[in-house]
Amino acid sequence: MVRKYIIILSIILISGCSLFQDNIAEGWKAFENGDYEKARDCFSKETILNANLEAYVGLGWSNAKLGNKESALSSFEYVILEDSINYIDAISGAVFAGSAMCMDSTSAIRGTYFLSKYPNYVFEHDTTVTFKQVAFTSACSYVNIGDFSSALLMIKIIEPGFNAIPGNEQGKLDILLKIEEISQWI
Amino acid sequence: MYFNALNGQKYIIGGKYEDIKRLDVKILKSSRYNFSLVESDYDNLKKLLKEGNIQYFEPVAKAKAFFIPNDFYYSHQWNFNMLGMEDVWDLTMGVDNVKVSILDTGVGFEYYQIPSYEQSEVTSGDGHYHKADDLNSATFLSGYDYIHNDLHPNDQNGHGTHIAGTIAQSTNNGIGVAGMAPNVSIIPVQVLDYKGEGDSYSIAEGIYYACDQGANVISMSLGGAPGDSNGWHTVHNAIVYAYSLNIAVVVASGNDGIGNLSYPSAFKEAFSCGAVSFNQQKTSYSQYGSGLDFVMPGGEGSNKILQETFRGYYDGHYSRVDSFAYYYYYGTSMATPHLAAAIALLKSYGITNLDEIYGRLAYYAIDKGENGYDTLYGFGIPNIFNALNSTYSDNTPPVFNIYLAENPVFNGNINVWTATNEELQNGMPDSVKVKRGSEIQKYTPTIISHNIYKSSFSFNTDGEYEISVYGKDIWGNYSTSTKLLNLFYIPIKTEKNIRMDAYKFLFSKNTFPNECIIQLYCNKDGFDIEMPKTINTPVRLNIKLNNICLIGPNDQPVSYSLDKGVKLYNIEHNGYYRVVWNIKTYNIDKGIILESYEPLNGILSIYSLDGRLVESSKLINRKRVCINSISRGIYFIKLKTKGMQLKRKVSIW
Structure with a gap:
């Protein structure tokens, strides 16, 4: 037991987070300041x-x-499993992490639901990070799973005026071009 | 390295025998094609490889025949009707100087006394192997048995004889069944044993042997576990060798029914063949996936492939090698000789170039599944008559267009999409290469839609990347396309602490090229910012453009001198330095505050995402600017001053 406390205390001292402060508030503060290692x-x-x-x-983000x-997705999945209603930032995070992990089916469907x-x-x-980034990632x-119709719906969330015919090859190329264009600024 | 193996295992190693025999390994066999079968432990081989004594090593991969034997009953050959063979035979039935090598369990091709060392595998009433009755008119050339190491590759299983029948069964002789290309010559090569099992060493030897014997086509109804390339490197080398000699290597995709080809079928230099049933639909067992080229009749259910062979027993019974009959088999094993025979017919007809053969088979294929190439059917079922009888070909290279998109949160995770205007060999580009400096990473794309392919890569080093796509269209026209991308791992909004090892620090973003580049040079070995230590030589910090500043240990901006618009800092004190944007933003209700470490002069403009100007004002020596009464949303802030422009995305909420 003593050993366990020593380990926890060591982690606290090494991490730079105060034992007596609100870790979550401090974590988000560090996160917002771009100090992600401290936040973590x-x-x-x-x-x-x-x-x-x-x-x-917060750990996931x-x-x-x-x-x-991998670590990010693992944290987000854990939260979603425990409570998928009150922690929506875990769902959005899982969309980005899932996509980065090439789990495209899950990420796309999760993004649409979200x-x-x-x-x-x-x-x-x-x-x-807004609904536009979620839509873009979805x-x-x-x-990536070949569903250009749904991809178009996601793009329309970002640019409602955009249109293409996802059923034909030119329409698919139009969608790819638009995604690349959005990627430049999103 | 290929894998972690147990000690004392058999390996194939690359290198000349003269060199290998001096090494501390037990040589079991050695091929004149510069690979050997050895027994050694993994660590020893790893050491030999590291020392440059061997070229490579790999475990011996296991292979098996892809077939499912069943009870026999007679029916007509629906498979040949599907392929329109009556029309094809009007054009050609093959010629004897076109040689098809069958790498399999052997073939029932001769009357020959069963050697003593094979008598535990087969039996016969007169102690001899027999030639299959309906192969009487077929031409057989010298072959080799790599299982028993002799010149008599007789079949101990029945699988190879069935396959030989599909290609060269005596046709129009009034008995039995027909073969697709009865006038071509067969080179039997045994690489699988009486159980239908073998290994990659024998298969590689068999391919080289067939090449040396002047084969035009090699038919291999065999392979390993789906998607497992372990141990197939030597065979791949052999297939590449065959390809370089314009020899078609046709390989079964596998019978596990999953979306992953077996090796060696998955090698792009091989013609990968899947199976369809009587109704031209993919069979349930046929393996599919990227790289599948064609499908041919393989049979299923009540419609299987009929050919003459003997009943193979490999469960302790002896196979009777003098008792031939007509049996229905099904599997990608059965589909493969159809494709091998089709290629042999094209070669017999004077169409000898492999690229042209591939192009004709693909271009005139009966398209199945999704439009054009797809991973279930490849290009579909070849229309052999049209492939023989047509004159169309194409010599224009394909055009590749590359599209890139980065994950907005996980910087450095890049989707690469390639679109092309033509059907490609293997149904996809050969490769996508990402080059940064001298480093090259190669990726295999996968198809996502007709003529559109995906791949992805991630990076953790800043710099300029060249993303290149390579590929050939179905006619063999080669093309490549390259796109440059400046990728920067560190997002611009992040404040970055200068680390101990940050003697060179590049900080930028591809979105607005050249807008924000920092290079930090240290003329010694870097500097320590956290440990109290004297800096002997001042660090020169060179900052291009003005929207970045250096914050010193006292939390104040470090003074600098300007050299042609470049900020030059001399850091002479130890401490904790930060490179930051000189403008920080803080959200307030319906607004935002911009705070600068240095006085701002110039025009500040706010644009909506669609480029509409929302607000603009002139700044004179302002360190703090408050923008309010703006609708919630995402905006761009632009600050134009003499010699610089800052553009930054902000959210107002």
Whole structure:
């Protein structure tokens, strides 16, 4: 038991997160400041101490920003399994992580579901991540599974005026071109 | 390395016998094609490879025949009707100088005394192998038995004889059944044993042997587990060798019914053949996937492939090699000789170039499944008559268009899509290569829609990448296309702490090229920012463009000098430095605050995502700007000053 406390204390000291502060608040603060490693440490500590689902969301997003897609997806999946209603940031995160992991079917379907529930989504801890990024990522995944019709629907969320005929080859190329164009600024 | 193996296992190693015999390995067999079968332990071979004593090593892959024997009963050959063979035979039935080598369990092709070492595998009333009755008119050339190492590749199983019948069964002789190309010559090569099992060493030897004997086509109804390329490198080399000699190697896709081809069928230099049933639909067992070229009749249910052979017993009973009858078999094993025979007919008809043969078979194939190439049927069922009788060909190379998209959260995860205007050999580009400096990564694309392919890569090093697609159309016209991409791993919005090892630090984003590049050079071995240590030589920090600044340990911007618009910093003190945007943003209700470390001068404009100007104002020596009363949404902020332009995406909420 003593050994366990020593380990936890060591993690706390190494991580730089204070023992007595709100790890989650501190984690999100670090996240918003772009210090994702510190954010990850704070959230990680919280998951060890309290197994708080919000901490897993933060852990997932911190890992996402650090490029650790497997770890990120693992955290998001855990939250979704436990509570898929109150932690919508885990679902959006899972869309991005799933796509990065080439799990395109899951990512695309999850993205569609998410956008039907939260059409105006903005990730409050990083406002550059919105429903548009989710739609874009889902569009990419739909293309990867050959479903250009659904990809078009996702693009239309970002650019309602865009149109193409996904059933023919030219329409598919139009969709690819539009995705590449959006990728330049999204 | 290929895999982690147990010690004392059999391996194939690449290298000359003269070199290998000096090494600390037990040589079991050695091929004159510079590979040997040895017994050794993994670590020893790894060491020999590292020391350059051998070219490569791999475990011996196991192969088996892809067939499912069944009770026999007579019926007509629906498979030949499907392929329109009556019309084809009006054009050609093959010529004897076209040689088809059958690499299999052997063939019942001669009357020959069963050697003592094969008497535990087969039996016969007179102690002899017999020639199948209905192969009487077929021409057989010298072959080889790599299982028993003799010149008599007689069949101990029945599988190879059935396959030989599909190709060269005596036709129009009033008995039995027909063969597709009865006038071609057969080179029997035994690489599978009486159980229908073999290994990659024997198969590679068999391919080289067939090449040396002047084969034009090699038929291989065999392979390993789906998708498992382990141990097939030597065979791949042999197939590439055959391909270089314009020899078609036709290989069964496999019988496990899943979306992954078996090796060696999956090698792009091979003609990969799947199976369809009587109704021209893919059979349930036929393996499919990227790289499948064609499908041929393989049979299923009550409609299987009928040919003459003997009943093979490999469960302790002796196979009777003097007792031939007509048996229905089904499998991609049975489909494969149809394709081999079709190629032999084209060669017999004077169409000898492999690329042209591929093009004709693909172009005139009866398209099944999705429009054009698909992974279930490849190009479909070849229309042999049209392939023989047509004159169309194409010499224009395909055009590849490359489309790229990056994951918006996981920077560096790139989708690469390639579209082309023509059908491609193997149904897809040969490869997608990503080059950065001297590093090259190769990726195999997969099809997502007709003439559209995907691949993906991820990177963790900044720089300029060349993404190139290579491929051949079905007529063998080669083409490549390249797209350049500046990829930057660090997102521009991130403040980055200068690390201990950051003696060169590049910081940019492809979206707005040249807008933000930082290079940090240290003229020693880098510098330590966290440990108290004296910096002997000042670090020169070279910052191009002005929208970045360096924050020192006192949390204040570090002073700099300007050299032709480039900021030059001399860092002389230890401490914790940060490279940051000189403008930070903070959200407020329906607005945003811009805060700069340095006074801002110029025009500040706010644009909506569709490029509409929302607001614009002039700044004079302002360090803090508040923008409010703006609808929630995503905007671009542009700051234009003399010699620079800052463009940044912000959310207002």
